[in-house]
Amino acid sequence: MPGGHAQTLRPFMWRAERLYPDTEIVSRTHEGRTRHTYAEYADRTARLANALDAHGIERDDRVATFCWNHTRHFETYFGVPNTGAQLHTINPLLPDEHIRYIVDDADDEIVFVDPSLAEKIAGAAEGAAEFEGVDFVAMGSSEIDALDAPAYEEFIADRSTEYDWPDLDGDQPAGLCYTSGTTGKPKGVEYTQSMLWSHTMASQTPQGIPMEDSDVVMPVVPMFHVNAWGMPFTATAAGAKHVYPGPSPDPADLAALIEEEGVTVSAGVPTVWLGLREYVEGGNEVDLSTLDTVIIGGAAAPRALIEWYDERDVEVLHAWGMTELSPIGTVSHLKHDLRETDYETQVKKRSKQGLVAPGLEFEVIDEDGEEVPWNGDDFGELRIRGPWVTKEYFKRPEANEAEFVDGWLKTGDVVTVDEDGYIQLVDRTKDVIKSGGEWISSVELENAIIAYDGVSEAAVVGVSHERWQERPVAFVVVTDGVDREELVERIETGLREEYPEWWVPDAVEFIDEVPKTATGKFSKKDLREQHGDQSLVEGAVPEADAPEEE
Ligand code: AMP
Numbered sequence: 333m334p335g336g337h338a339q340t341l342r343p344f345m346w347r348a349e350r351l352y353p354d355t356e357i358v359s360r361t362h363e364g365r366t367r368h369t370y371a372e373y374a375d376r377t378a379r380l381a382n383a384l385d386a387h388g389i390e391r392d393d394r395v396a397t398f399c400w401n402h403t404r405h406f407e408t409y410f411g412v413p414n415t416g417a418q419l420h421t422i423n424p425l426l427p428d429e430h431i432r433y434i435v436d437d438a439d440d441e442i443v444f445v446d447p448s449l450a451e452k453i454a455g456a457a458e459g460a461a462e463f464e465g466v467d468f469v470a471m472g473s474s475e476i477d478a479l480d481a482p483a484y485e486e487f488i489a490d491r492s493t494e495y496d497w498p499d500l501d502g503d504q505p506a507g508l509c510y511t512s513g514t515t516g517k518p519k520g521v522e523y524t525q526s527m528l529w530s531h532t533m534a535s536q537t538p539q540g541i542p543m544e545d546s547d548v549v550m551p552v553v554p555m556f557h558v559n560a561w562g563m564p565f566t567a568t569a570a571g572a573k574h575v576y577p578g579p580s581p582d583p584a585d586l587a588a589l590i591e592e593e594g595v596t597v598s599a600g601v602p603t604v605w606l607g608l609r610e611y612v613e614g615g616n617e618v619d620l621s622t623l624d625t626v627i628i629g630g631a632a633a634p635r636a637l638i639e640w641y642d643e644r645d646v647e648v649l650h651a652w653g654m655t656e657l658s659p660i661g662t663v664s665h666l667k668h669d670l671r672e673t674d675y676e677t678q679v680k681k682r683s684k685q686g687l688v689a690p691g692l693e694f695e696v697i698d699e700d701g702e703e704v705p706w707n708g709d710d711f712g713e714l715r716i717r718g719p720w721v722t723k724e725y726f727k728r729p730e731a732n733e734a735e736f737v738d739g740w741l742k743t744g745d746v747v748t749v750d751e752d753g754y755i756q757l758v759d760r761t762k763d764v765i766k767s768g769g770e771w772i773s774s775v776e777l778e779n780a781i782i783a784y785d786g787v788s789e790a791a792v793v794g795v796s797h798e799r800w801q802e803r804p805v806a807f808v809v810v811t812d813g814v815d816r817e818e819l820v821e822r823i824e825t826g827l828r829e830e831y832p833e834w835w836v837p838d839a840v841e842f843i844d845e846v847p848k849t850a851t852g853k854f855s856k857k858d859l860r861e862q863h864g865d866q867s868l869v870e871g872a873v874p875e876a877d878a879p880e881e882e
Contacts, residue, residue, distance in 0.1 A: 335499055339502045340529060341532075344410075344565060361403070366402075381497075387442065390416075395417050399421075402579075415498070420507070420508040422434060427835065436461075437520060445479060448579045453479070470482065502529070508523070519726070521656050534720065543570035543572045549570075550575040551598070561629065583611035602801060625648075629650065650682060650684070657716065657720060658721075661692060666678055666681060667753075687753055688753070696747055704748075712746065714743045716743060746758050772794075772804055777790075777831075778790045790807070796873040804836075807842075807859060824836060841868060
């Protein structure tokens with residue numbers, strides 16, 4: 333519905349600029365802490381839009397970012413989609429091969445790159461046909477010679493602070509994010525204007541992750557991950573103050589921002605909040621008194637973590653989501669009648685992934701194709717649909733066939749639903765490992781390991797880990813006469829060259845045979861039961877203590 337009546341992002345920025353011109357957007361950057369008001373933000377965003385036009389970017393073109401969380405990145409959040417172009421946030425933690433693939437698949441015209449990530453993208457782009465014709469802009473005040481990238485400040489300098497933002501249709505593609513959540517090549521998920529609008533509006537309901545104009549919102553979850561769970565949009569819709577933690581923030585950086593900027597709402601994967609807990613427990617005094625709510629998602633929030641923050645009067649909201657869901661699916665709010673129950677009952681509920689967000693529908697289907705009863709015991713695969721759930725993958729018809737059924741997205745997550753409607757993750761049908769909130773493809777590692785001389789079978793499984801939630805362990809069957817020590821060294825060195833350091837398995841173990849299912853596939857479940865000796869990995873959680881969810 334064109335003519336300014338459609339569900340688009342434009343009104344959120346328009347309103348924040350008009351109602352809250354003096355509210356701040358603060359950012360830790362490689363050049364120090366920066367401060368802008370919404371009024372300045374709107375001017376800079378218009379300058380960016382004009383600069384993109386001058387560069388030749390047109391409606392439907394894709395503009396990519398390769399950045400941490402900071403104000404300049406936030407400027408692309410409205411500055412790109414509001415022109416009718418599409419913002420493609422690239423995850424810089426991916427292996428080079430994936431980065432080349434997605435830049436090519438998305439057909440990116442231009443990539444905005446952080447200086448601290450320049451070497452990474454230069455490595456991926458070197459000699460790569462996928463990067464031909466792609467221009468770079470350096471996210472800062474200085475250019476990056478190696479990428480022939482002008483400085484962002486130069487790029488937007490001398491541009492007008494007025495921009496005639498077009499009327500867009502709700503179906504206009506606004507964002508793009510790739511997920512490596514299942515095996516094979518990363519899959520693109522396209523966010524339309526109306527998906528982002530409806531996700532923002534649902535987030536703003538009391539059963540979402542609501543924010544007020546008095547809030548100070550710090551998304552620690554990376555802006556390359558499903559729009560930092562939509563928080564930059566939600567915070568703008570609220571007229572809240574934004575705080576961006578910049579490149580690779582450590583617990584001390586987060587603590588300083590919370591204290592000095594008075595952060596009230598923050599969000600990130602469990603590893604972030606475990607890190608802050610460790611920092612405090614290690615003797616560092618941190619004033620958490622302004623912090624009201626911490627949203628933990630992307631991986632299961634351990635119960636002990638929820639309790640630790642409770643003791644400090646910080647409410648943990650456990651949330652579940654997916655790239656395909658823009659991303660929020662469930663939030664573990666307490667239903668009103670449960671607020672009268674004892675703490676034990678409450679914390680058990682809050683440790684579950686939660687109640688479906690208003691606006692979505694779901695069903696849970698068991699192996700016989702039947703819908704499971706809501707009894708907290710019976711489990712099946714979660715299927716979900718709604719206005720901010722993608723209906724298809726970008727350019728991937730074969731993935732559409734596998735992952736959607738009758739309009740429902742098959743999530744690959746196995747769940748129970750209790751009498752109160754709380755969803756709890758108990759397993760995954762997808763063969764992947766999620767470590768510190770980032771995917772590691774076990775199948776890709778297996779294919780890499782099997783290629784080594786002397787290896788006849790290889791299987792990689794995730795072991796529950798206190799800090800990273802999961803870490804990979806490789807189980808290898810060798811041919812006769814192989815020098816095992818030398819093989820492990822070869823594998824580890826080789827994987828380090830091909831993959832990011834954190835993909836390399838924490839242990840390589842030798843077994844006689846990989847257990848198989850009746851159809852001859854690797855049985856990861858049996859493998860874990862037979863050989864998943866937790867002592868293999870430092871920091872692993874013994875099976876008995878592992879969170880039930882995972
Ligand atoms: P992504 O698309 O990378 O955001 O990953 C989505 C997947 O992460 C989900 O399908 C789950 O397997 C997992 N996940 C997300 N949130 C949670 C959570 N709160 N608890 C357990 N797993 C989660």
